[in-house]
Amino acid sequence: MFGLCYEIKMEYNQYNEIQSVDYNFCLQNFCIPCDDLRKKWNQKKTQWGNKIGEIDNIVAYSNLGDANILNKSKDEYLYQNQTNKNLFVEKIYIGQKYQCVHYARNFWIQYFDSYFGSVNTADQIFYLEYGYDIMKNKSYPLQKFSNGKTDIPKFGDLLIWEKNKETYPNGHVAVVLNIEINSLYPHILIAEQNYDQIWDAKHFSRALKVKLSKNEEVRVESIRQIFPGMEDYKCKEKLNVAEGEILGWVRLKIQ
DSSP: OOSOOOSEEEEEOTTSOEEEEEEEEEETTEEEEHHHHHHHHHHHOOOTTSEEEEETTEEEEOOTTOOOOOOGGGEEEEEGGGOSSOOSSSEEEEEETTOHHHHHHHHHHHHHSEEEOOOSSGGGGGGOOEEEESSSSOEEEEEEEETTSSOOOOTTOEEEEOOBTTTBTTOEEEEEEEEESSSSSOEEEEEOSSSSSSOSBTTBSEEEEEEEOTTOOEEEEEEEOOOTTOGGGGGGOOHHHHTOOEEEEEEETTO
């Protein structure tokens, strides 16, 4: 409909208290609630175990329908007979299918021949001290970079979300694919599992907004960067989820 359009849509209860907060999609004087767009995207989501994206033959899978309860039947390992790499142990633990930690660890295994240790929640990755070589009995220091400093993420870094009872009860982790800080729309491309259960494009799951300060401080936001012609993508966000806090990123010293 035409008329004044508020990008932030608030719903109130009978006591005039805010009951929910959401987005409207606003473009060229049209105001379209995000509900219909979300329904279309949700219909495209595929069930647990189906492929949703791929980077350099490293596949991400849907976790839709999973109860997010630890279950040994979902444990996945890399065995010697499954790879041409000479593992220094009989098997390497990848993680619980198809959690965010599972994808992040598998990415490091496949791309860097390394892995990080066991964690109970994704945010704990930020506090690990070492990564481990899958072919040698050798460890590598992990470098930690706090969000909002002058350090710039690079390919293969693990972007870590803080644990939050409301929105990220187990934290979250994604793999950094690329960063464009000199673009008109500064952003970082990531790959991940167990977020939307559908990727925004074939070669990345989301493009997150990056804010730059006058002091060259780099802050990665927990919200999509909206590019021209893709304004409807703001409807993929839920305000409470977008308010999640990114702690920073973790890097293998060998990178």
